[in-house]
Amino acid sequence: MPLTIKVNEETFTPRQQAVLTAALDLLVENGEGLTMTAVARRASCSKETLYKWFGDRDGLLTATVQWQAAKVRMPVVDRSHLNAKALRLSIEQFARDLLTVITGEVSVTLNRTAVTHAAQEKDSLGIIVLENGPLAIRRRLKPILEAGRDARLLRFTSSEDAYRTFFGLVVRDVQIRLLLGDKSLTQSNIEANIEADVKAATDQFFALYGAKANP
Amino acid sequence: MPLTIKVNEETFTPRQQAVLTAALDLLVENGEGLTMTAVARRASCSKETLYKWFGDRDGLLTATVQWQAAKVRMPVVDRSHLNAKALRLSIEQFARDLLTVITGEVSVTLNRTAVTHAAQEKDSLGIIVLENGPLAIRRRLKPILEAGRDARLLRFTSSEDAYRTFFGLVVRDVQIRLLLGDKSLTQSNIEANIEADVKAATDQFFALYGAKANP
DNA sequence: ATCGAACCGTACCGTACGGTACGCCTGCGG
DNA sequence: CCGCAGGCGTACCGTACGGTACGGTTCGAT
Numbered sequence: 001m002p003l004t005i006k007v008n009e010e011t012f013t014p015r016q017q018a019v020l021t022a023a024l025d026l027l028v029e030n031g032e033g034l035t036m037t038a039v040a041r042r043a044s045c046s047k048e049t050l051y052k053w054f055g056d057r058d059g060l061l062t063a064t065v066q067w068q069a070a071k072v073r074m075p076v077v078d079r080s081h082l083n084a085k086a087l088r089l090s091i092e093q094f095a096r097d098l099l100t101v102i103t104g105e106v107s108v109t110l111n112r113t114a115v116t117h118a119a120q121e122k123d124s125l126g127i128i129v130l131e132n133g134p135l136a137i138r139r140r141l142k143p144i145l146e147a148g149r150d151a152r153l154l155r156f157t158s159s160e161d162a163y164r165t166f167f168g169l170v171v172r173d174v175q176i177r178l179l180l181g182d183k184s185l186t187q188s189n190i191e192a193n194i195e196a197d198v199k200a201a202t203d204q205f206f207a208l209y210g211a212k213a214n215p
Numbered sequence: 216m217p218l219t220i221k222v223n224e225e226t227f228t229p230r231q232q233a234v235l236t237a238a239l240d241l242l243v244e245n246g247e248g249l250t251m252t253a254v255a256r257r258a259s260c261s262k263e264t265l266y267k268w269f270g271d272r273d274g275l276l277t278a279t280v281q282w283q284a285a286k287v288r289m290p291v292v293d294r295s296h297l298n299a300k301a302l303r304l305s306i307e308q309f310a311r312d313l314l315t316v317i318t319g320e321v322s323v324t325l326n327r328t329a330v331t332h333a334a335q336e337k338d339s340l341g342i343i344v345l346e347n348g349p350l351a352i353r354r355r356l357k358p359i360l361e362a363g364r365d366a367r368l369l370r371f372t373s374s375e376d377a378y379r380t381f382f383g384l385v386v387r388d389v390q391i392r393l394l395l396g397d398k399s400l401t402q403s404n405i406e407a408n409i410e411a412d413v414k415a416a417t418d419q420f421f422a423l424y425g426a427k428a429n430p
Numbered sequence: 431a432t433c434g435a436a437c438c439g440t441a442c443c444g445t446a447c448g449g450t451a452c453g454c455c456t457g458c459g460g
Numbered sequence: 461c462c463g464c465a466g467g468c469g470t471a472c473c474g475t476a477c478g479g480t481a482c483g484g485t486t487c488g489a490t
Contacts, residue, residue: 031334035477046438048480057478111395112334118396119246119327126395134388165419168383173349175391180326180341181333204380208419250447261468263450272448 012067016053019043023064028109031116034061061117065110065125069132072101087148091205094141095170095198102171103190107133108178115179138163156209165208169201227282231268234258238279243324246331249276276332280325280340284347287316302363306420309356310385310413317386318405322348323393330394353378369424377424384416 012020022043026033036057040047054060101107111133114125138160145162148154156162177185227235237258241248251272255262269275316322326348329340353375360377363369371377392400 030336036479037477040439044438046440047478048439048482049437051479052437109334111391112330115327115394116331116334118394119324119331121245123396123398126397130392130395130397134391161415164387165384168385168387169380170383171388172379172383173386176326176349177345179330179333179394180345181338182341182345183338200376204423207423251449252447255469259468261470262448263452263469264467266449267467 012063015045017067019045019050019053020064020067023060024068024106024109027064027113028105031109031112036060058122061113062124062128065113066128068106069110069128072107072132072136082147082151082153084153087144087151087153088202088206090144091166092198092202094137094144095166095201095205096194098137098167098170099174099190099194099197101133102175103178103187103194105187111175112179134167137167141166153211154209155211162209166201166205169204170198227278230260232282234260234265234268235279235282238275239283239321239324242279242328243320246324246327251275273337276328277339277343280328281343283321284325284343287322287347287351297362297366297368299368302359302366302368303417303421305359306381307413307417309352309359310381310416310420311409313352313382313385314389314405314409314413316348317390318393318402318409320402326390327394349382352382356381368426370426371424380423381416381420384419385413 019039023034023039026038026042034057036047036050039060040050050060054063110129114129117123117125141163142159145154145156145159149156149159154162174185174190234254238249238254241253241257251262251265254275255265265275269278325344329344332338332340356378357374360369360371360374364371364374369377389400389405
């Protein structure tokens, strides 16, 4: 019987964090390279310690994803004085952050890992990734959207729907293509277009939800 | 050395198709349940035959995904007389088909399998899924969009961009949530909202790319 | 100085699974 | 009737990997 995994306890000792870093590195380098032996060797620790700390392989995986996903923090957008320009900048900033995070190597790896995990009737990693990815962004964007509505700069009925449309406009087919390993989407390729994409998505979002838009 | 896999040859004997069906069933039932022994037992054939026909496990997997993905065919939309109403119906139909396919159990399984595969520096399955999923839809939608533009019903510069925006508006965060195993997205849940979602996405698409829209 | 906890390194075990070999049956051409 | 190709079922092999055990080492507390 494996030990209970401490999923809610986010505090890891520096040594443990070194182990998690090693595990993440292995994941990024080679998605399926995360074997207990490899992690132990990379982190210069014994397998016994891994099992003592994380219970079993799944526990180590969960801790790694959890710890790493929680590190992805969007910068908070200033909400103090909300004129049209500031709102637009905030939305643009969210689009930029969303695209940057989602196209990052770590994010792709984490999402792939979670999808693989979900393919085995285990959804814990998927929940963690969802919670720290899309849902985290949603939580931060929502007050901005509602402030925009209160200031009569935006018009929508459901902030949920508005957010999901925003997500779609920004992400489009980029994420799924990255997850599927589409070679025509290189990192430099994305970086070169990110500003144009951010602007386009923001324009479209305001076209749909701006105060002047048709209901 | 495994035999060369016949990826371009789409013709399988009925017996082979029965094997592929068994493989797909196992995949859908339990993502990681596709072991050679399990397939052989399910299809009532010998492992030796599997290896003779498909070379190795990867070949069987590729053949399964290839064969199944190619079966997903969108109905062709009539393009004969293209007034505003017909165009809108066509777009709506695409949105509906796209959503229906993407949220289907088989599609989710195939995408998960391909993502898992891509996590191991193998992108062949990802390419197959991309080619038969998003890209197939794009190929079919593109002439409709351009016909709409020629008829001055739509306005856009790049049909590529228009398609990708359409994809984003329709799919939003549904696919990634399904891939990650989000429990709050049940099949019945999606089905109940699909018509409303289709209408909303089409409305938004026309708001952005309709002839009356701002450039 | 001594003890014990924590931990490293490594050897070891069990199992699952990819891949192969082989014996047997069936159907078909001669 | 004979022989043989194709295929089924099963036994088997090798390996990779999850998980455990254990001796040796470091280090802090007493």
